[in-house]
Amino acid sequence: MLSLIFKINMQIRFPDKGNFQNQVLIINSKTHIRPTLFYERVFYQNNKKIIKEYINDKISCSYEEEIFNHFIITKGFSVEGKLSSTEVIYFDYEGIPYMSYSEVKNSNGELDICYRRIYPNGKQSLKGFKDFFSCYYNIHDN
16 A cells, blocks of 8 residues: 655735734644644734634743833733743933843743843844943943
């Protein structure tokens, strides 16, 4: 008996519709037995932007974003609703981002804290700093 095995690897992106965004259907016969659908549901609640990420209609994580005059705070939550990360983007008086701060819980449950400069091209510094002032006043990335 002759059998043919086809290796399929493709992504299908769907246009945003309402509060459903970034919809991608992944079909990969090598790593997935069934097609996998990834998407985000975005909405606003109590002056916060809420982003919920789904994999095959099951929530995988969520984020809350709050915008203030000179910074944006984004909090990441696990499936259980526990805070797992916090990121703060700082803006100067012209509204240009210049620094980011992040706290991420690692696999041991400890906080990894890091400050990074944001360059005019929008890219972040390769080097991370332990505190605001070291990051703000350091002029080199090494």
